[in-house]
Amino acid sequence: MEVDSKSISTQAIEELSKELIQQRELGVTEEGERLIELQIGPTHPGSGHMRIRVWVDGDIIVRCDPDIGFVFRTIEKLSENRIYMKTIPLVERPSLLDTTPMTIGYINALEKLMGIEPPPRAKYLRTILAELTRIASHLYGIGIFAIFLGHSTGFMWGFGDRELFVELANQLSGARITYAYVIPGGVRRDMPQSFPDNVEKALRYFEKRLPDWYKMFLNNPVVEKRLREVGILRKNDAAKLGITGPNLRASGIEYDVRIADPYEAYDELDFMVPVADEGDAYARALVRFEEIKQSINIIRDALRKMPGGDIIHPQIARMFNPLMKKIYEESRRVKFPGVFASLKPPKGEATARVEAGRGEALFYLVSDGSPKPYRFRWTTPSYRNAILFKYLVPGHRLADLPAIYGSIDYFPPEADR
Amino acid sequence: MASQSATGPQAQQSQERLQAIKALDELASRLKNILGSLTGSITVDKKSMAINIEVDKSKLLDAAKILRGLGFEHVKSLTGVDHMETGIIELVIHIGSYRKGLRRFMVILRTKLDRKDPRAPTLINIWPSSELQEREAWEMFGIVFEGHPDLRRLLLPEEFEGLWPGRRDFAIVTRKAGEVEEPWK
Numbered sequence: 001m002e003v004d005s006k007s008i009s010t011q012a013i014e015e016l017s018k019e020l021i022q023q024r025e026l027g028v029t030e031e032g033e034r035l036i037e038l039q040i041g042p043t044h045p046g047s048g049h050m051r052i053r054v055w056v057d058g059d060i061i062v063r064c065d066p067d068i069g070f071v072f073r074t075i076e077k078l079s080e081n082r083i084y085m086k087t088i089p090l091v092e093r094p095s096l097l098d099t100t101p102m103t104i105g106y107i108n109a110l111e112k113l114m115g116i117e118p119p120p121r122a123k124y125l126r127t128i129l130a131e132l133t134r135i136a137s138h139l140y141g142i143g144i145f146a147i148f149l150g151h152s153t154g155f156m157w158g159f160g161d162r163e164l165f166v167e168l169a170n171q172l173s174g175a176r177i178t179y180a181y182v183i184p185g186g187v188r189r190d191m192p193q194s195f196p197d198n199v200e201k202a203l204r205y206f207e208k209r210l211p212d213w214y215k216m217f218l219n220n221p222v223v224e225k226r227l228r229e230v231g232i233l234r235k236n237d238a239a240k241l242g243i244t245g246p247n248l249r250a251s252g253i254e255y256d257v258r259i260a261d262p263y264e265a266y267d268e269l270d271f272m273v274p275v276a277d278e279g280d281a282y283a284r285a286l287v288r289f290e291e292i293k294q295s296i297n298i299i300r301d302a303l304r305k306m307p308g309g310d311i312i313h314p315q316i317a318r319m320f321n322p323l324m325k326k327i328y329e330e331s332r333r334v335k336f337p338g339v340f341a342s343l344k345p346p347k348g349e350a351t352a353r354v355e356a357g358r359g360e361a362l363f364y365l366v367s368d369g370s371p372k373p374y375r376f377r378w379t380t381p382s383y384r385n386a387i388l389f390k391y392l393v394p395g396h397r398l399a400d401l402p403a404i405y406g407s408i409d410y411f412p413p414e415a416d417r
Numbered sequence: 418m419a420s421q422s423a424t425g426p427q428a429q430q431s432q433e434r435l436q437a438i439k440a441l442d443e444l445a446s447r448l449k450n451i452l453g454s455l456t457g458s459i460t461v462d463k464k465s466m467a468i469n470i471e472v473d474k475s476k477l478l479d480a481a482k483i484l485r486g487l488g489f490e491h492v493k494s495l496t497g498v499d500h501m502e503t504g505i506i507e508l509v510i511h512i513g514s515y516r517k518g519l520r521r522f523m524v525i526l527r528t529k530l531d532r533k534d535p536r537a538p539t540l541i542n543i544w545p546s547s548e549l550q551e552r553e554a555w556e557m558f559g560i561v562f563e564g565h566p567d568l569r570r571l572l573l574p575e576e577f578e579g580l581w582p583g584r585r586d587f588a589i590v591t592r593k594a595g596e597v598e599e600p601w602k
Binding site for chain 2 (some may be wrong): 068069072074076077078080081096114223239240241242248253255261267312350351352353360362364366374375377379383386387390416
């Protein structure tokens with residue numbers, strides 16, 4: 001953390017005065033000379049790849065300006081220069097550990113354009129992988145959150161336990177993190193026979209761990225002191241700022257795309273949406289833990305209700321050559337037929353949204369009938385939550401900044417795309 | 418491929434989905450009544466569960482205020498779509514709601530802007546959630562949001578040169594296979 005000890009110019013102070021008046025009720029004085037600009041990041045080990053500029057008066061933050069874009073990968077522009085298939089691995093790169101919901105969203109938009117719908121078994125397999133990544137993503141987020149608070153046990157436990165779910169995803173998809181499992185019309189491979197048993201073992205182990213997690217992290221008096229009544233996001237503000245995901249639900253708004261606009265198999269599965277009313281950092285952490293429990297329910301329910309049958313749309317299966325057919329029948333793996341290289345969805349546009357681990361992601365795809373998308377627009381949950389830095393942080397002490405940052409589970413590469 | 422799949426067997430639509438589509442149609446006709454002369458056309462996109470509303474630039478704020486009053490309180494995405502041949506940049510705004518009756522649907526508000534000088538009124542007084550997205554639309558497409566208090570780059574690096582990388586005519590510099598970049602030379 002570098003400190004710019006120069007006091008800022010009088011003009012800048014004048015600009016700030018308006019906000020200072022708003023902050024007065026929070027105990028901030030108007031003495032402009034005492035404002036110091038701090039630059040947190042972009043190489044800070046905790047902050048990820050973003051810079052936060054904060055102006056502090058003493059140790060109270062008066063103004064905060066998130067400077068994002070340090071890991072901007074121009075995916076929207078890149079995808080306009082690639083065929084549709086090559087965007088599948090692109091969309092899962094930014095949101096580490098939360099990859100499947102993103103591919104589901106992109107593929108859903110593409111399937112809406114093409115007018116096909118995957119068979120039920122493929123839908124269930126997609127749902128299971130999405131929930132596995134959701135748990136892994138929450139554990140990752142909680143691990144980072146813990147290390148922000150100086151709680152290194154939470155970091156180790158989070159990263160240790162997420163390994164279970166990464167390994168399960170590996171068994172299902174053949175890759176640990178970037179799966180590219182979801183393809184138009186279905187999924188790339190069926191689950192192995194031992195998969196349901198392994199899932200059950202892992203879930204049982206993790207359920208046994210959960211009480212320890214609560215003891216170690218959520219009910220830990222130090223963690224509670226750091227998080228309770230810190231970074232309170234009120235219901236109205238959350239709605240106004242368009243916040244999404246667990247951050248929104250921790251502020252008392254029950255909104256989850258899995259319920260609001262069900263996709264894949266979510267309308268047939270049994271689960272609840274955890275909501276908290278407090279809106280503080282503690283509530284946001286609590287909601288994530290409750291969501292892990294619900295994801296466990298979803299995975300169990302999906303495995304129980306798993307329908308049989310094909311994992312790829314018959315129209316695509318019809319285009320397999322004899323070797324592909326043989327591979328599909330023997331080992332239930334789908335190889336891309338050549339037609340995917342020149343896939344031309346009809347002219348038009350489609351919007352799909354999904355509930356990723358950190359919140360709602362929106363995919364807007366415009367096709368002009370050529371093999372490349374005319375326009376691809378993608379907003380991620382972290383991108384929409386970035387605005388919280390500007391409006392939630394001011395008024396808090398500098399020492400609370402890591403707690404607020406960690407609690408909103410902000411992930412810079414996902415925001416920058 | 419495309420034409421084949423479009424005529425493929427329609428997947429079974431559940432009863433619940435049919436009800437939702439009915440509600441979507443009702444909402445669209447309600448919007449048509451309320452917005453009245455403000456809009457050019459209102460079309461329903463059943464696949465995406467969205468209502469496309471096309472408005473003239475001068476009526477954008479009025480339409481936005483009405484939508485906000487109806488309960489569409491946040492912006493999910495705000496972006497431009499560049500139509501080079503017709504000289505138009507379309508401003509496309511996806512608006513959603515957290516309310517129980519409306520959360521299933523999206524409203525897509527569209528305005529056509531002149532590609533040579535795209536200007537639109539800022540929406541942050543109506544939807545504060547569009548603040549960062551307007552900055553992105555400005556740096557990518559050059560859409561000037563009149564009245565935005567802080568219109569500067571969001572994602573692009575400070576030293577980036579070249580105008581409006583989001584537009585269609587902005588070419589990506591690519592290297593040939595085997596070509597190595599040697600900045601030290």
